[in-house]
Amino acid sequence: MERNRRITLLRRPVGLPADEDFAVEEVPVPELAEGEALMRTTHLSIDPTVRTWISDARSYFPPVELGEVVRCPGAGVIVASRCGAYEEGDLVTSLPGWQEYSVVRDDVFTTKAPEGVTAEQLLGVVGQNGMAAHIGLLDVGRPEPGQTVVVSAAAGATGSIAAQIAKLKGCRVVGIAGTDEKCEWLTGELGLDAAINHRADGFAEALRAATPDRIDVYFDNVGGWILDAVLRRLAMHARVVLCGAISVYNEERKPPGPANYLELITQRARMEGFNTFDHWGRFEEIAAELAGWVADGRIRTRETVVEGLDRAPAALRMLFEGGNTGKLLVRVG
Amino acid sequence: MERNRRITLLRRPVGLPADEDFAVEEVPVPELAEGEALMRTTHLSIDPTVRTWISDARSYFPPVELGEVVRCPGAGVIVASRCGAYEEGDLVTSLPGWQEYSVVRDDVFTTKAPEGVTAEQLLGVVGQNGMAAHIGLLDVGRPEPGQTVVVSAAAGATGSIAAQIAKLKGCRVVGIAGTDEKCEWLTGELGLDAAINHRADGFAEALRAATPDRIDVYFDNVGGWILDAVLRRLAMHARVVLCGAISVYNEERKPPGPANYLELITQRARMEGFNTFDHWGRFEEIAAELAGWVADGRIRTRETVVEGLDRAPAALRMLFEGGNTGKLLVRVG
Numbered sequence: 001m002e003r004n005r006r007i008t009l010l011r012r013p014v015g016l017p018a019d020e021d022f023a024v025e026e027v028p029v030p031e032l033a034e035g036e037a038l039m040r041t042t043h044l045s046i047d048p049t050v051r052t053w054i055s056d057a058r059s060y061f062p063p064v065e066l067g068e069v070v071r072c073p074g075a076g077v078i079v080a081s082r083c084g085a086y087e088e089g090d091l092v093t094s095l096p097g098w099q100e101y102s103v104v105r106d107d108v109f110t111t112k113a114p115e116g117v118t119a120e121q122l123l124g125v126v127g128q129n130g131m132a133a134h135i136g137l138l139d140v141g142r143p144e145p146g147q148t149v150v151v152s153a154a155a156g157a158t159g160s161i162a163a164q165i166a167k168l169k170g171c172r173v174v175g176i177a178g179t180d181e182k183c184e185w186l187t188g189e190l191g192l193d194a195a196i197n198h199r200a201d202g203f204a205e206a207l208r209a210a211t212p213d214r215i216d217v218y219f220d221n222v223g224g225w226i227l228d229a230v231l232r233r234l235a236m237h238a239r240v241v242l243c244g245a246i247s248v249y250n251e252e253r254k255p256p257g258p259a260n261y262l263e264l265i266t267q268r269a270r271m272e273g274f275n276t277f278d279h280w281g282r283f284e285e286i287a288a289e290l291a292g293w294v295a296d297g298r299i300r301t302r303e304t305v306v307e308g309l310d311r312a313p314a315a316l317r318m319l320f321e322g323g324n325t326g327k328l329l330v331r332v333g
Numbered sequence: 334m335e336r337n338r339r340i341t342l343l344r345r346p347v348g349l350p351a352d353e354d355f356a357v358e359e360v361p362v363p364e365l366a367e368g369e370a371l372m373r374t375t376h377l378s379i380d381p382t383v384r385t386w387i388s389d390a391r392s393y394f395p396p397v398e399l400g401e402v403v404r405c406p407g408a409g410v411i412v413a414s415r416c417g418a419y420e421e422g423d424l425v426t427s428l429p430g431w432q433e434y435s436v437v438r439d440d441v442f443t444t445k446a447p448e449g450v451t452a453e454q455l456l457g458v459v460g461q462n463g464m465a466a467h468i469g470l471l472d473v474g475r476p477e478p479g480q481t482v483v484v485s486a487a488a489g490a491t492g493s494i495a496a497q498i499a500k501l502k503g504c505r506v507v508g509i510a511g512t513d514e515k516c517e518w519l520t521g522e523l524g525l526d527a528a529i530n531h532r533a534d535g536f537a538e539a540l541r542a543a544t545p546d547r548i549d550v551y552f553d554n555v556g557g558w559i560l561d562a563v564l565r566r567l568a569m570h571a572r573v574v575l576c577g578a579i580s581v582y583n584e585e586r587k588p589p590g591p592a593n594y595l596e597l598i599t600q601r602a603r604m605e606g607f608n609t610f611d612h613w614g615r616f617e618e619i620a621a622e623l624a625g626w627v628a629d630g631r632i633r634t635r636e637t638v639v640e641g642l643d644r645a646p647a648a649l650r651m652l653f654e655g656g657n658t659g660k661l662l663v664r665v666g
Contacts, residue, residue: 059599223595242598256589262556265575265606266392272605273598 002029006069006099007312009054015250016320017051019313022070022098029101037081039104041096044330045073045123046306046315047157048221051249060275069097070312073128074332075119078104086112093122098312100332108280117291124157124327125301130290131276131283132243133161133219138169140274141217141241145170148211150230153221154195155182157327158243161290162219163192164299171217174210176226178322185325189300204229214238222247224255231260240264240271250320302326308333335362339402339432340645342387348583349653350384352646355403355431362434370414372437374429377663378406378456379639379648380490381554384582393608402430403645406461407665408452411437419445426455431645433665441613450624457490457660458634463623464609464616465576466494466552471502473607474550474574478503481544483563486554486579487528488515490660494623495552495576496525497632504550507543509559511655518658522633537562547571555580557588564593573597573604583653635659641666 003026013021032038049059053071056063064071074096078086085106086092091113096102104110113122124130136158143149149166153159154175163186166173175186175195183195194210196203207229214235220227223245231240248255264271279286293299304324306315309332319328336359346354365371382392386404389396397404407429411419418439419425424446429435437443446455457463469491476482482499486492487508496519499506508519508528516528527543529536540562547568553560556578564573581588597604612619626632637657639648642665652661 228590242595244598245595248595254592257561257592257594258590259587261590261594261604262575262578262581262606264604265577265608268606268608268611270603270605271594271597272603273595273601275598275601278601 002101003027004029004099004101005309006097007309008069009064009066011066012055013051013250014252017054017313017316021054022313024310030103032080032082032103035083036103036105037078037083037086039076039092039094039096039102040079041074041076041100041102041332043075043119043123044096044098044309044312044315044332045075045128046312046319046328046330047073047128048244048246048249048319050316051320055249060277069099071095072097072312073123075113075122076332091117091119091122093119093127098309100309108277111283114287114291120303120327120329121291121294121301123329124303125161125294125299126287126290128276129157129327130161131279131286132158133165134286134290135276135279136241136243136274137162137165137217137219139279140272141219141239143169143171143217146172147216148172148174148213148235149217149219150174150176150207150211150215151219151221152176152226152230153246154186154192155325156221159219159221160186160190160301160326161299162243164190164293166217166219167191168293168298172213174207176222182325185302198226204232207233217241219243220245223258224248228258228260231258231263234263234267234269236267236269238267238269240269242271242273246320304328306330335434336360337362337432337434338642339430340642341402342397342399344399345388346583347585350387350646350649354387355646357643363436365413365415365436368416369436369438370411370416370419372409372425372427372429372435373412374407374409374433374435374665376408376452376456377429377431377642377645377665378408378461379645379652379661379663380406380461381577381579381582381652383649384653388582393610402432404428405430405645406456408446408455409665424450424452424455426452426460431642433642441610444616447620447624453636453660453662454624454627454634456662457636458494458627458632459620459623461609462490462660463494464612464619465491466498467619467623468609468612469574469576469607470495470498470550470552472612473605474552474572476502476504476550479505480549481505481507481546481568482550482552483507483509483540483544483548484552484554485509485559485563487519487525488658489554491576492552492554493519493523493634493659494632497523497626499550499552500524501626501631505546507540509555515658518635531559537565540566550574552576553578556591557581561591561593564591564596567596567600567602569600569602571600571602573602575604575606579653637661639663
C-alpha cells in the first residue's frame with residue numbers, strides 16, 4: 001500500500017527555522033470521500049508566508065498547530081478522483097502542505113492549470129506571485145506612465161513580476177536586491193532602469209540618485225530599515241503597497257515599525273495592505289493577461305529549485321537568506 | 334509711533350518648549366507697500382504644528398529660523414489697507430505669527446471672516462481644525478453609517494469636531510482623551526457612544542469593549558502607543574487617517590514607528606496622510622457646512638483661552654500637557 005511522506009511542525013521556530021523544528025513522518029495515503037480528489041505533489045512553493053503560518057502570529061489563516069503538516073502552496077497531478085471537477089492527470093495548484101499526497105476539493109484553494117501552463121508558472125507568475133504583483137502594483141499602487149516605481153526584493157518571485165509590470169506600464173523602475181548578481185539580472189535581462197544592492201554601502205545616496213523625481217509607488221516586500229529609507233524619498237501623493245515584510249518574519253520580538261511613517265502626512269501619501277484572495281473573481285482574467293506577457297517575452301521568470309521534500313526546511317531558510325533568484329521551489333521526488 | 338511686540342525663536346527647544354527658548358522684542362510696526370494690509374492680531378491659534386515648525390524637521394513649511402517670529406495661525410482686524418481685498422475693520426485669519434501686527438496680502442494664507450463668524454470660530458471650527466476634521470474624516474476616512482469611528486485627542490480642537498461629524502453621519506463613535514472630565518464632555522454634551530481615558534489602566538480592554546465590531550476608521554491625532562493599540566483592533570478594509578502625532582513632536586530622537594503596521598496587510602487596511610491646503614478650493618463650501626452645523630447645535634465647541642501674547646510659550650506647553658479642552662487660543666492684549 002502507498003505511503004504518504006509528510007513534514008509536520010514539531011515546535012515553533014525561534015528565528016530562522018531549523019531542521020529540528022520539523023518531523024518527517026510516513027502515514028497511509030488518505031482514502032477519498034465523495035467530492036474529493038487525490039493530488040500527488042510535484043512542486044512546493046516556498047514563500048515568506050509559510051514562515052508566518054508556522055509562528056503563532058495572527059494572520060488571514062490560523063497558525064499551523066504543532067503536529068500538523070506545514071501549510072504550503074504547491075502544484076501536482078490528480079491521481080484519483082471522486083470529484084466532478086478533476087480527472088486523473090489534471091495539473092492543479094492547491095495548498096497541499098509539505099507532503100506527497102493531499103486531498104483536494106472543488107474550492108477556492110484549488111485551481112486547474114490552463115492549457116500550456118507549467119507547474120512552475122502555475123505556482124509563480126500565473127499563480128500567487130503573479131496575482132500579488134498584478135493586484136498590488138496596479139490596483140493598490142496605481143502607477144501612471146512616467147512615474148517612479150521602487151520594488152524591494154525585486155529579484156524575488158513577486159518583486160520581479162511587479163517590477164516588470166511597472167516597466168511595461170511605462171514607469172521608471174528601480175529594483176532593490178541583496179547581491180550584485182541579482183542587480184545585474186534586474187537591469188540586464190529584466191530591463192529595469194536601476195537596481196540597488198541593499199548590502200552595499202551608501203544605500204540612501206544610491207536611492208536618491210536612482211529616483212531624481214522621488215518615488216510615486218513603493219512595492220514593499222521587506223519592511224524594516226529599507227521601508228524607513230524609502231519613506232524619506234516619497235513623492236507627493238505616493239502609494240506604499242504593503243505586500244510583505246520578509247525582514248521581520250524571523251524576529252522573535254516584534255521589531256519597531258517605520259519611524260518615518262509621518263512622511264505619509266508630509267507627502268499626503270498612503271500605505272496600504274492587500275490580500276489576493278479578496279480578488280478571487282478576477283484570477284482567471286489576470287492569469288490570462290500574465291500568461292500573455294510571459295508568452296510574448298515581456299515578463300521573464302527564473303526559478304531556483306531545491307530537490308526533495310525533506311529539504312523543504314532548508315529551502316525555507318534559503319528564502320530568508322536571499323539564496324534564490326526568482327521563484328523558489330522544492331521538487332517533490 | 335506704534336510699536337510691534339513680537340516673540341522670536343532664540344534657540345530650538347529640546348523636548349517641551351521653555352520660555353527661555355524665545356525672545357520678546359519690540360520693533361516698529363511695518364510700513365505697507367502697495368497690495369498689503371496691516372492686521373492687528375486679536376487671537377493666536379495654538380496648534381501642535383507650531384511645535385514642528387520651530388524644530389528643524391522637514392514639513393510642508395520650512396522650519397522657523399532662529400531670530401524669526403514664531404510662525405502661528407491667528408485672527409485679527411485690518412487696521413490699515415493698501416490692498417483691494419481688505420478694508421479697515423475686516424476680521425481676517427492668516428499666519429501672523431507670535432506678534433501684535435503683521436502684513437497680510439490677498440493670498441491663500443489669508444481669509445476674510447464670513448458674516449457672523451467670530452475670531453474663535455474662524456480659527457477653530459470653520460478654520461483649520463474644522464477643515465482638518467471634515468476633509469480627514471470624510472474624504473480620507475470615508476466612514477459609512479453604522480461603522481465604528483475612533484478618534485484620538487477627541488477632546489481637542491480637531492478631534493472634537495471629527496468625532497461630532499462622525500456622529501452626525503450615523504457612525505458609532507469612540508473618543509480617546511486624557512482625563513475623566515474630558516471623557517465626560519465627550520459622552521455627555523457631545524453625545525459620543527463611548528470615551529476612553531488613555532491615562533487609566535486597561536486601555537486595550539476598554540478599547541475592545543467599546544468597539545465590539547472592531548474599528549473601521551481611526552482618526553489619529555496622537556501616534557505612539559495608542560496608534561499601535563488601535564492597529565490591533567482594525568476591521569477589514571479599515572482606514573487610518575493620519576492627522577497628526579502630538580505624542581512625538583517633543584521627542585528629540587525620532588521614536589519607533591507603529592510596530593503593528595503589518596495589521597494593514599492582515600486587515601487589507603490603509604493608513605493615509607493629508608493636508609488641508611490641498612483642498613483650498615473647497616474651503617468656502619466646507620466652512621459654510623460647518624457653520625451650519627454649529628448654528629443648528631449639531632456641532633458644539635469649547636475654547637480654552639490664555640491671556641496675553643507673552644504667555645504664548647506657556648500656552649504651547651499646555652497643549653502638549655493636555656491642559657486644554659477644545660480649541661486653545663492666546664488672546665493678544
